Amino acid sequence: MNATIARQMIAADILKLRRRRSTMVTAVLLSVGMATLYFAFIETRHHGNLAGPQALSDGATLMCMYFGAFAAILIGTEAGSIDLASGVFRDLAATGRSRTALFLVRIPAAIAVTLPLTLTGFAITVAAAYAFHGSAAAPSPGLAVTFAAWVTLATIVQTTLAVGISSLTGSRSVTLITVIGWNTIATSILYLASFLGSVRDLVLMIALGSLSPGQQVGSHAHPGSSIALDNFKLPMPAVVAVLVVLAWAALPAAAGVLRTRTLDA
Amino acid sequence: MDTAPLDTAPPIIEAHGLAKSFGSRTAVRDVGLTVPAGCAFGFLGHNGAGKTTVIRMLTGLTRPSAGTIRIAGRSLADHREQVLAQVGAIIEEPRFHLHLTGRENLQVIAAARGPQARQRIEPALARAGLADRGDERVHSYSQGMRQRLGIARCLLADPRLVILDEPMNGLDPGGILELRELIAGLVAEGRTVFLSSHLLDEIEKTCHAAAVIDRGRIIAQGAIKDLIGDTHTEYELTCDRPQVALGILAAHPALAQASQIPGGLRITLADPRAAGAVSALLVRAGITVLSFAPVRASLADRFLGLTSRVGENA
Numbered sequence: 001m002n003a004t005i006a007r008q009m010i011a012a013d014i015l016k017l018r019r020r021r022s023t024m025v026t027a028v029l030l031s032v033g034m035a036t037l038y039f040a041f042i043e044t045r046h047h048g049n050l051a052g053p054q055a056l057s058d059g060a061t062l063m064c065m066y067f068g069a070f071a072a073i074l075i076g077t078e079a080g081s082i083d084l085a086s087g088v089f090r091d092l093a094a095t096g097r098s099r100t101a102l103f104l105v106r107i108p109a110a111i112a113v114t115l116p117l118t119l120t121g122f123a124i125t126v127a128a129a130y131a132f133h134g135s136a137a138a139p140s141p142g143l144a145v146t147f148a149a150w151v152t153l154a155t156i157v158q159t160t161l162a163v164g165i166s167s168l169t170g171s172r173s174v175t176l177i178t179v180i181g182w183n184t185i186a187t188s189i190l191y192l193a194s195f196l197g198s199v200r201d202l203v204l205m206i207a208l209g210s211l212s213p214g215q216q217v218g219s220h221a222h223p224g225s226s227i228a229l230d231n232f233k234l235p236m237p238a239v240v241a242v243l244v245v246l247a248w249a250a251l252p253a254a255a256g257v258l259r260t261r262t263l264d265a
Numbered sequence: 266m267d268t269a270p271l272d273t274a275p276p277i278i279e280a281h282g283l284a285k286s287f288g289s290r291t292a293v294r295d296v297g298l299t300v301p302a303g304c305a306f307g308f309l310g311h312n313g314a315g316k317t318t319v320i321r322m323l324t325g326l327t328r329p330s331a332g333t334i335r336i337a338g339r340s341l342a343d344h345r346e347q348v349l350a351q352v353g354a355i356i357e358e359p360r361f362h363l364h365l366t367g368r369e370n371l372q373v374i375a376a377a378r379g380p381q382a383r384q385r386i387e388p389a390l391a392r393a394g395l396a397d398r399g400d401e402r403v404h405s406y407s408q409g410m411r412q413r414l415g416i417a418r419c420l421l422a423d424p425r426l427v428i429l430d431e432p433m434n435g436l437d438p439g440g441i442l443e444l445r446e447l448i449a450g451l452v453a454e455g456r457t458v459f460l461s462s463h464l465l466d467e468i469e470k471t472c473h474a475a476a477v478i479d480r481g482r483i484i485a486q487g488a489i490k491d492l493i494g495d496t497h498t499e500y501e502l503t504c505d506r507p508q509v510a511l512g513i514l515a516a517h518p519a520l521a522q523a524s525q526i527p528g529g530l531r532i533t534l535a536d537p538r539a540a541g542a543v544s545a546l547l548v549r550a551g552i553t554v555l556s557f558a559p560v561r562a563s564l565a566d567r568f569l570g571l572t573s574r575v576g577e578n579a
Contacts, residue, residue, distance in 0.1 A: 004380055005376070005377075005379055005380070008375075008376035008379075008380070008383070009376045009377055011376065012372060012373045012376035012377075015365070015369060015372065015373070016362055016365065016373065019362075019364050019365055019369070020364055021364070082362070086360060086361065086362050086363065087360030087361075088360055088361060088362055088370075088373065088374075090326055090356055090360075091354075091356075091359075091360065091374060091418065092373075092374065092377050093325065093326055094324040094325065094326060094349060094352070094354050094356065095349060095350070095374060095377045095378050095422070096325065096345055096346040096347070096348065096349025096350050096352075097346070097377040097378070098346065102377070264321075264326065264327045265321075265326040265327070
């Protein structure tokens with residue numbers, strides 16, 4: 001498969017996702033909508049005295065760990081199962097195009113749809129952090145870029161995870177319940193289970209949380225100026241955290257490839 | 266219909282010893298299939314006989330448990346991508362992304378087929394009669410329009426082989442006529458159409474050759490006229506005084522069987538060349554022969570005679 005065909009296939013997958021109106025509206029509300037709502041609420045509550053760096057941290061956490069992540073999982077799930085659910089997968093497979101390629105194009109397509117949403121949500125955060133920092137220090141551009149990188153990493157990993165699991169199960173509902181349930185309820189329980197020690201480092205959200213640039217915020221934070229968002233932060237070596245996060249993308253993707261290659265279309 | 270030179274045409278599909286098992290259940294076994302290029306080829310079988318399983322193996326959707334498939338001279342197992350690039354198929358009912366338009370659905374498949382396929386989207390829509398409906402969502406399409414969009418999707422490959430699994434399902438008589446003409450047009454262009462259908466009359470009208478599958482085995486295949494086995498040995502004649510005519514014919518050496526029917530006789534001749542002599546004998550005996558015509562066997566008769574289902578249910 002050459003680059004032209006890959007580009008065309010990715011564009012076709014983006015088309016399928018963007019035309020899915022209900023999914024797109026929900027994803028926009030979860031990312032851009034929730035970021036707007038959150039900062040409107042904070043601003044109303046604190047009357048123009050929103051702590052700049054803390055606002056960045058909160059906004060990025062909102063995108064990486066909560067609503068932006070839900071949007072990424074929603075779109076990734078759709079991308080992984082849309083061909084199977086519609087019955088078009090067999091027609092795609094009957095073109096002779098390799099099934100590995102049919103699976104792999106889903107990932108960049110889903111990321112291309114999701115990333116603008118979470119980055120827009122984060123951009124609202126950045127705007128709010130600069131516009132309403134009040135007496136607190138404005139966040140540095142470098143910090144904003146670091147948080148943006150964290151949002152990008154988290155979005156790519158969560159989207160890929162959802163594409164892989166969705167392709168594996170072939171079911172939207174099972175994937176949504178499993179991935180969101182794991183990332184919220186199960187992770188919360190594991191995070192608090194201190195007797196598990198460093199085994200908890202293997203949990204995606206905990207590894208992602210440990211990569212959060214949030215600890216840089218502490219000295220600049222304006223106490224009481226925002227809602228503290230718990231981002232499952234545990235101390236662990238950055239290398240371990242990066243490897244764990246990448247594994248959470250690579251293993252579901254590998255499972256998705258395997259399933260796509262072997263299923264009777 | 267005109268018969269293509271089936272004996273001389275090189276095969277576009279050659280399947281040998283095909284088998285497919287699902288767990289302990291064997292869906293098809295020892296299937297040998299030879300489809301000549303450039304003809305319309307019917308594939309007949311009762312529900313559950315194994316038609317769709319064979320089609321899914323031919324289109325690479327499921328791997329045979331045993332056996333080999335060659336399409337256009339190449340092994341499907343070894344050259345899957347190149348082989349399937351020449352095949353357009355509707356498998357079972359055509360399925361689409363209902364939230365996309367007809368044109369967008371074709372774009373999705375064209376993207377997987379390659380840049381040339383994108384150039385064929387508009388001609389394919391026009392040929393399927395959907396040029397002015399291509400920007401409507403497939404959700405709003407009728408069953409017939411979806412079948413036609415499925416055909417348009419097949420044409421994106423500029424296929425040498427078109428595989429249609431029950432394409433007439435859900436079509437009204439006008440739609441069936443259009444599809445028949447479309448198939449004839451594809452064959453006239455030198456393409457091969459492999460057509461699975463329950464509509465035996467349609468296969469007889471549309472196809473040059475056919476194969477019959479029963480309980481997972483191919484039990485007959487060949488030119489339609491050979492399958493029907495119509496040797497014109499059975500005749501119906503209408504005449505006055507059929508009782509007398511029966512007595513006259515009883516002594517004729519070519520007569521194998523004769524029975525009286527309302528207004529005439531049904532006779533079976535051991536030698537069809539004797540039909541003229543039999544007719545002349547009756548006329549010379551003063552019998553007024555109003556008509557003397559061979560009884561045409563149909564593909565449906567032959568199919569029901571070959572397959573097992575009717576006998577089981579009786």
